[in-house]
Amino acid sequence: WTGLDRAAPTRVWMSHGDKVASPPPGFTVTGSTQTLQVAAMADEARKIYAVQFHPEVHHSVDGERMLENFLFKVAGCTPDWTMASFVERAVAEAAEKVGDRHVVCALSGGIDSTVAAALLQRAIGDRLHCIFVDNGLLRLNEAEEVTTFLREHFHLNLTVVDARERFLSLLKGVEDPEKKRKIIGHAFIDIFQEEAEKLPHVDFLAQGTLYPDVIESVSHKGPSAVIKSHHNVGGLPETMKLALIEPLRELFKDEVRKVAAELGMPDSIVWRHPFPGPGLAIRVLGEVREERLDILRRADRIVQEELRAAGWYRKVWQGFAVLLPLRTVGVMGDGRTYENVIALRVVDSVDAMTADWSRLPPELLARISGRIISEVKGVNRVVYDISSKPPSTIEWE
The missing domain is CATH 3.30.300.10 (GMP Synthetase; Chain A, domain 3)
Structure with a gap:
């Protein structure tokens, strides 16, 4: 099903921490390494295929080809998905989910949150309320540069909250990186909820969460480890009153850049280097x-x-x-x-x-x-x- 010569080796990216001891009935091994017997397996009769590795990442050399072969040749999908169609679907889904209510958007000025805000603005217009929090953990002159840029290039409802002393006070004496992330995540949510109470009918918090944030922050099944708690994902408090809306949750960063280009954003936004949510604290x-x-x-x-x-x-x-x-x-x-x-x-x-x-x-x-x-x-x-x-x-x- 990979469309590859099974006798020829290919490089893939995986973790050897988990393994399949032996294939289930009906499955045969279709890929292995020197240290892992079952790296891929297939039940051709039922058209069920499984891989241990990550074909979706860049360092799996033939991964994209494998996915294309499976989707188009096995599953019979039509390759008509485009960034334009994603934008259209994301806007429609957001409009339906929010209805006539209001949304606060955690806006950092980076590409992820800016693209999320642009999509939501198309969906709900002035009922989107963007909040930029100066947490004292930003780069040199970043708060002034970002807020000026956002106001000049995007017609957003933008509120700037000066919370520098608040964050630094909460982080005093804290050295553990996971504690830092969770303290920062909780403080952000507290501020967004406080700001939301000043606005009418706010029920949602919008974030620029991406797929890698989800993968590395949440253990979906079994004993797989959490690499780190992303403040958008693993650092959210259980008491949060706002429902999440994350239009980019299933995208990788390179795909978000394509969405930004589709939306006509300038290169300064499209190619801005990633900056972590917890900022310079980590x-x-x-x-x-x-x-x-x-x-x-x-x-x-x-x-x-x-x-x-x-x-x-x-x-x-x-x-x-x-x-x-x-x-x-x-x-x-x-x-x-x-x-x-x-x-x-x-x-x-x-x-x-x-x-x-x-x-x-x-x-x-x-x-x-x-x-x-x-x-x-x-x-x-x-x-x-x-x-x-x-x-x-x-x-x-």
């Missing part, structure tokens, strides 16, 4: 304090500037700085220093399910490192993360 490893956030903001701004100047911003999936919870000895001028370490994380990916570290030119890495050490007070060492996903995640926390 890039400041350990306790989140304002002085550490300030160091990271200034280092990260240099990373963004240099990637753009060198023409690499559009070439990579994501690039950012991480502030490590340690200090090292250095020499600056005639004196000894004992300062912080910045890690650079730059990766290539298509869907964020898998990623590889970007082979940046040595002169670009040298320029980024030199600028951070000379311009950011409190940093005397820069390291480059050369880990791939898996086994490492893209974010450090």
Whole structure:
């Protein structure tokens, strides 16, 4: 059913943590690895096929071809799905679900939440109320830049909530990354519910949740592990009063970019690097304090500037700085220093399910490192993360 020569090997992406001990009656093994006997199996008589691996991710070399063969040759589907048809369906489904009620949308200025807001605005118009929360965990000047851009380019009902002190107070003394994520998720929901109470008939919270967020945050069946709690998914409190509406929940990031292009959004939105919902809280490893956030903001701004100047911003999936919870000895001028370490994380990916570290030119890495050490007070060492996903995640926390 794969349409491939079964004698020829192909590379796929999977976890060996789970396994099928033996095929059920009627099934034969159609794919295996050196360490996994049942990587794929089929019951040709009943037309039932199963795979252990992820054919949908970029690093499964023939995965897209397998899916196409199954859908078109076995299931008899017609390949008439387009981004235009997705937009039409998403707008219609949102309009039907919301009815005559109102929606608050958690808007960050990133592509996911912006596309979600644009779809919902088409569906319900002025009954969409967008809320941008300045949680104090954003990048340098990001709150001002994002809100100005959104107001100038999109005709949205936009409310800006200054919650910087609130979030930093809640995070005081917290070092565990899962606790950080859940604290931030709960605080966001509390703010959205508070804002919703000021509006008429608000019953829904809209979010830009994507499929990888769902996969990595929720264990749907059996003992499969949760990789991390995404604040849109695993970090939501049980007491939340608003129902969720997530028009992008079944899409990957590259598909969201195609939707954005279909909606006519500018390249600055379409190609903006992903930014995590918990913000810099999970890039400041350990306790989140304002002085550490300030160091990271200034280092990260240099990373963004240099990637753009060198023409690499559009070439990579994501690039950012991480502030490590340690200090090292250095020499600056005639004196000894004992300062912080910045890690650079730059990766290539298509869907964020898998990623590889970007082979940046040595002169670009040298320029980024030199600028951070000379311009950011409190940093005397820069390291480059050369880990791939898996086994490492893209974010450090």
